[in-house]
Amino acid sequence: MTDKKAQPAVTIYSTPTCPYCHAAKQFLKDNKIKFKDIDVSKDRKAAEEMIEKSGQMGVPVIIVGQQVITGFDREAIKKALKR
DSSP: OOOOOOOOOEEEEEOTTOHHHHHHHHHHHHTTOOOEEEETTTOHHHHHHHHHHHSOOSSOEEEETTEEEESOOHHHHHHHTTO
8 A cells, every 4th residue: 555644735836728737737636646726827926926936937836845846847746745
């Protein structure tokens, strides 16, 4: 069975028109990883928060625990989740 450690919180900052955002969310769903999706096209404050955390204006920005991953990087996500 899988280890019993709690999964770190996962947040994805995305927009509805971003193909990499869709791919990242599908990857998380396919791997049964719970995540919070924040649409920065509708939430200016969240967009500013994303830029502050990542230094990036582009999406997706994925936060796993305290780790910031810019863009859709499968290996970085797996590493951050220790999978």
